Amino acid sequence: xxxxxxxxxxxxxxxxxxxxxxxxxxxxxxxxxxxxxxxxxxxxxxxxxxxxxxxxxxxxxxxxxxxxxxxxxxxxxxxxxxxxxxxxxxxxxxxxxxxxxxxxxxxxxxxxxxxxxxxxxxxxxxxxxxxxxxxxxxxxxxxxxxxxxxxxxxxxxxxxxxxxxxxxxxxxxxxxxxxxxxxxxxxxxxxxxxxxxxxxxxxxxxxxxxxxxxxxxxxxxxxxxxxxxxxxxxxxxxxxxxxxxxxxxxxxxxxxxxxxxxxxxxxxxxxxxxxxxxxxxxxxxxxxxxxxxxxxxxxxxxxxxxxxxxxxxxxxxxxxxxxxxxxxxxxxx
Amino acid sequence: xxxxxxxxxxxxxxxxxxxxxxxxxxxxxxxxxxxxxxxxxxxxxxxxxxxxxxxxxxxxxxxxxxxxxxxxxxxxxxxxxxxxxxxxxxxxxxxxxxxxxxxxxxxxxxxxxxxxxxxxxxxxxxxxxxxxxxxxxxxxxxxxxxxxxxxxxxxxxxxxxxxxxxxxxxxxxxxxxxxxxxxxxxxxxxxxxxxxxxxxxxxxxxxxxxxxxxxxxxxxxxxxxxxxxxxxxxxxxxxxxxxxxxxxxxxxxxxxxxxxxxxxxxxxxxxxxxxxxxxxxxxxxxxxxxxxxxxxxxxxxxxxxxxxxxxxxxxxxxxxxxxxxxxxxxxxxxxxxxxxxxxxxxxxxxxxxxxxxxxxxxxxxxxxxxxxxxxxxxxxxxxxxxxxxxxxxxxxxxxxxxxxxxxxxxxxxxxxxxxxxxxxxxxxxxxxxxxxxxxxxxxxxxxxxxxxxxxxxxxxxxxxxxxxxxxxxxxxxxxxxxxxxxxxxxxxxxxxxxxxx
Numbered sequence: 001x002x003x004x005x006x007x008x009x010x011x012x013x014x015x016x017x018x019x020x021x022x023x024x025x026x027x028x029x030x031x032x033x034x035x036x037x038x039x040x041x042x043x044x045x046x047x048x049x050x051x052x053x054x055x056x057x058x059x060x061x062x063x064x065x066x067x068x069x070x071x072x073x074x075x076x077x078x079x080x081x082x083x084x085x086x087x088x089x090x091x092x093x094x095x096x097x098x099x100x101x102x103x104x105x106x107x108x109x110x111x112x113x114x115x116x117x118x119x120x121x122x123x124x125x126x127x128x129x130x131x132x133x134x135x136x137x138x139x140x141x142x143x144x145x146x147x148x149x150x151x152x153x154x155x156x157x158x159x160x161x162x163x164x165x166x167x168x169x170x171x172x173x174x175x176x177x178x179x180x181x182x183x184x185x186x187x188x189x190x191x192x193x194x195x196x197x198x199x200x201x202x203x204x205x206x207x208x209x210x211x212x213x214x215x216x217x218x219x220x221x222x223x224x225x226x227x228x229x230x231x232x233x234x235x236x237x238x239x240x241x242x243x244x245x246x247x248x249x250x251x252x253x254x255x256x257x258x259x260x261x262x263x264x265x266x267x268x269x270x271x272x273x274x275x276x277x278x279x280x281x282x283x284x285x286x287x288x289x290x291x292x293x294x295x296x297x298x299x300x301x302x303x304x305x306x307x308x309x310x311x312x313x314x315x316x317x318x319x320x321x322x323x324x325x326x327x328x329x330x331x332x333x
Numbered sequence: 334x335x336x337x338x339x340x341x342x343x344x345x346x347x348x349x350x351x352x353x354x355x356x357x358x359x360x361x362x363x364x365x366x367x368x369x370x371x372x373x374x375x376x377x378x379x380x381x382x383x384x385x386x387x388x389x390x391x392x393x394x395x396x397x398x399x400x401x402x403x404x405x406x407x408x409x410x411x412x413x414x415x416x417x418x419x420x421x422x423x424x425x426x427x428x429x430x431x432x433x434x435x436x437x438x439x440x441x442x443x444x445x446x447x448x449x450x451x452x453x454x455x456x457x458x459x460x461x462x463x464x465x466x467x468x469x470x471x472x473x474x475x476x477x478x479x480x481x482x483x484x485x486x487x488x489x490x491x492x493x494x495x496x497x498x499x500x501x502x503x504x505x506x507x508x509x510x511x512x513x514x515x516x517x518x519x520x521x522x523x524x525x526x527x528x529x530x531x532x533x534x535x536x537x538x539x540x541x542x543x544x545x546x547x548x549x550x551x552x553x554x555x556x557x558x559x560x561x562x563x564x565x566x567x568x569x570x571x572x573x574x575x576x577x578x579x580x581x582x583x584x585x586x587x588x589x590x591x592x593x594x595x596x597x598x599x600x601x602x603x604x605x606x607x608x609x610x611x612x613x614x615x616x617x618x619x620x621x622x623x624x625x626x627x628x629x630x631x632x633x634x635x636x637x638x639x640x641x642x643x644x645x646x647x648x649x650x651x652x653x654x655x656x657x658x659x660x661x662x663x664x665x666x667x668x669x670x671x672x673x674x675x676x677x678x679x680x681x682x683x684x685x686x687x688x689x690x691x692x693x694x695x696x697x698x699x700x701x702x703x704x705x706x707x708x709x710x711x712x713x714x715x716x717x718x719x720x721x722x723x724x725x726x727x728x729x730x731x732x733x734x735x736x737x738x739x740x741x742x743x744x745x746x747x748x749x750x751x752x753x754x755x756x757x758x759x760x761x762x763x764x765x766x767x768x769x770x771x772x773x774x775x776x777x778x779x780x781x782x783x784x785x786x787x788x789x790x791x792x793x794x795x796x797x798x799x800x801x802x803x804x805x806x807x808x809x810x811x812x813x814x815x816x817x818x819x820x821x822x823x824x825x826x827x828x829x830x831x832x833x834x
Contacts, residue, residue: 017353024351198705199696206693209682216642216679217694217749218665277685 035270035283039290046297054297065246067292068180069239073258074265074288075191075281076235079200079228081266083207083221084275085133087229087259088144090236092151093125094255097240099155102164102250105171118244119237125151126233130226148259156252165249174245187235188285194231195281204228208275257309264312265291267319337363338400339530340385340416340499345394347380351728352736354380356554358394362499367521367531369541372551373574373768375738378534381551382501385532386418387411399498409438415498425476425484432458432472435491461490466516482513489517500524501532518544536768538567552576575770583773584801585780590820592617592804596653597788598669598757600639603648608634609812611648616757616788621779623803624792626833631812633674636761636792640664640671665694670755672746674762674792680746681734688716688730690745695753719748724774740771747778758782758789764798776802796826808832 046054053059073090080087101118105111125147133143173179195201203224206214215221236258244250265271269287272278294315298308338361345358354377362368372378384391387405396403398414405411408418425434432451433440435458443450443457458472467486476484492500502517521531521544535541541548542565550557550573557573572578595618604610609631616622624632637643639650641658650658658664661671673679681690692699692712699715700707716730723744727737734745743763750758763779764772779789779802793799799806806818808829816832818824 013356017351020348020351020353027350197707197709199700199707200705202689202693202696202707206682206685206689209685209689210679212673212679213682214693216640216661216671216673218662218697219693220662277682277689 032270035268035286035290038268039286039293042290042293042297046293046301050297050300054300059296059300063292063296064177064180065175065242066296067289068184069243069246070258070261070265070292071184071285071288072187072235072239073232074262074269074284075187076232077262077266078191078195078271078279078281078284079204079231081208081271081273081284082195082201082275082279083204083225083228084211085140085225085228086144086263087126087129087232088141089125089129089148089151089259090232090262091255091258091260092148092155093122093233094236094240094243094258095155095250095252096125096151096255097121097237098244098254099158099164099250101241101244102166105166106164115241118241119234122237122240123230123233126229126236127226130229134222134225155250155254159250159252159254163249166245168248171245171248174242180242183238187238188281191231191235192281195279200224200227200231205275205277205279208272208279209277260309260312260316261291261295262288264316267316267323270323273320337365339364339366339398340403341397342381342385343395345381345384345396346392347377347384347389348392350736354554355384355391358551358554358556360549360556362530362532364528364530365525366547367525367533367545369545369548370532370534370551371536371538371541371548371570371574373738373770374740374766375553376551376574377554378551379503380554382418382503382532382534385411385499386416386501388418412495412497415496416501417492417495417497417499418501418503419485419488419492420503425487427477429476430472431462431470431474431476431479431487434476434487435461435472435494437491439495457494458490461494462486465490465493465520485513486516489520493520497529499530499532501534503534504536514540536766538570538769541570542567550574571769574768583769583776584798585776588820588822590804592620598639598650598652598790600635600650601648603635603638603645603650605631605634605638605643605645607812609809612809612814614639614807616790618788619783619786620804621783621789621791621802623799623806624790624809625794625796625799625806625829626809628794630809630833632792632809633761635809636671636759636790639790640669640759642671665753666697668754668756670694670750670753670758672743672750672758672760672763674765676739676742676746676765681742683733683735685734686731687720687725687727687734687737687745688712690734691716691719691730691749691752694749698753715752719752722751723748723778740767743767743771743775747775756787758787759792760789761792762794763791764793764795796829800824800826800829810834 043054073094077087077090097118100121101114104114104117128147129140129144132138132146133140136143203214203219206217206219207221207224211221240255243255247254265284265287267273267287268290269283269285271280271283271287294312295308298311299305303311340360340362342358342360345355346353347355358377358381360381370378370382380389383389385396387408387410398416403414405414405416411417426437432455436443436454440449440454443454455472462468462470462472465486467483467490470479470483470486476487479487521533524531533541533545547559547561548565548570549559550570552574560569596615597618598616600612600614603612612635614635624635626632634643638645639658641650641660641664644659652658652667656667658667658669664671677683692715695715696707699711713730719725720727720730725737725744725748726741734742737745764775767775779791782789791799791802804820806829807814808816808818810833818828
């Protein structure tokens, strides 16, 4: 081969390589942006089909309140999903926490103590899930199903006979948008810090990536899983407080459906279901906002509440089918 | 046209994301030819063979089989057209019989009046097994009754039952011991006599020299050269594969097996049922202690117990200061490091970046007091330094480990332990499945560690490697310690083999 043609050959290969690099970078960027498109699409779509009512001042209040609660829970759950765990119990645990909060507030217990107890109930619920899972060595869905059923039982039994309600005006400050904004920002900052700049987030992501590798690298799985569930419990607790004061009462449906909404938020936000290195707090938040918009928008569009669950279920399956990483099962790589 | 030509591939290109696996590859295989295909990990040899076998599609290029255009839609389609492959780690289907495995996906051929003729299936299977020289495996046996090697033989039988014109053998022999190897050479010879062709992929250069009549060398997705019988030599092949001269011996040149006498790790009477029993072991400062034996002799499990991943039923493992090792968290805290035999499943997080993998064991020492803060900068610095020191071939530290070749993955594994300043290394098959170039680097690194006063336990199934690198070798058979050998110039495989078989 002459020198000239060798140079030309080199040039050609370089160009091909550059083209492939660019294509890969574009693909990666696109994958990262899809969840944001999803959120924008949800907002635009429902604004259009409801004739603008979706973004009206009235509904804005609803959106913010619902988004606030779900975002908090999703942020806490991010630590659990990061290590490949999951949870079916947040809904019923939150329900019981709201019940406890209601009982204590009605009984006239000082407010700070009520709030603290509410958070502790949620941490306790998370501990039960983590404890059953780790100590008995069962799959996490078994542990969290047990907790879900037991807590749902407590909530149902109690709300069947008694009604717990507070006067909305007495606690208007608990619905103050500014307070909520401050709390949400604070939670996001703390979570972001723990998730990205401390061993808590890093170890949990490592466990999600490969439990055995992280164990051999000196990561204590039990400890990290407990910490993740504790953080989730704290976030669910804070969310439960505001959910209670928002509705002002406790019913058998308090907290109902949170776990599914969180799972859907995880998927829609582009958070990897199995956890690992690609897990991001921002994914959980974007997902939570999208799910909030979806739930609210479908209702406003005039869909029957029972149908909304169905539609969300179908959407969930579609998104999972499109995004789930099945490459692990391939025979020939 | 050359009527001896069986398969011709022209201008084959294939890329995975931004990685170009094959670049304008031309290969021609003639009838009666036994073609070796060599190259380092990631050179594209497995990609090329799997395209021919129909397991994946090329991006561009033309293929002719017997002069006809050949573009198989699947592995089954390829088999119908006369190309069959035995894959490195695929394995068999559990829970069914040997015969069902051999004819998996093709049982339809034996259907009579809607029912399967099992008598015929079984006798056909037995015939094939007998032909390839494994009459002791019976068609009606459950596949789960067979050991690893015999299951590989069933795979060979399956590939042959399709009566291939071209048989592709992809690094199958690394999984086989003497019996299986002899069997596969037999098969190759027979195909040669029947005027069929074989494409043989292996890391074992001696084996290729012995078996093949032509050898093609791939490097970074490009064909470097094709050698015929007269021009083959181990040195030349190595040089072509790596792209530079590998001077001198692979292994350490000295024969001084002495040590300081300072014990850094000790196991007393450890047992783990059913793997091994009553093992005593002492590791000294600056020593390379080799553990050798057959794959199932218990030595891999000894490594796991020493590192605290498995708890022994009896006995204990202690460090120089008397600390007992119970779990891996504690082992890491006491500057121990472990490299697992199963790299992809245990040593690396495939889906994570190179950087995340390298910093993992160091995080606990990198964090600031009280706040627990770990700065991006310190992580970047550690990863970049290790990538440079180990010369890991990658775009940057953010690249995912799953995109790397086997040898580079192993470098990542070593990097993470070097980065956290480990003193005691337990290496389980540290050079398994990695190519010559990286292998030489690994041996060099082990010597460097030894000279810096670090202690190493090397568990290996390769006797040559054990003899070449260890200060002291402990041999095991059926879970029992059989013999200790000191480093010496005259030590050879013959001195070892009696104590392990």
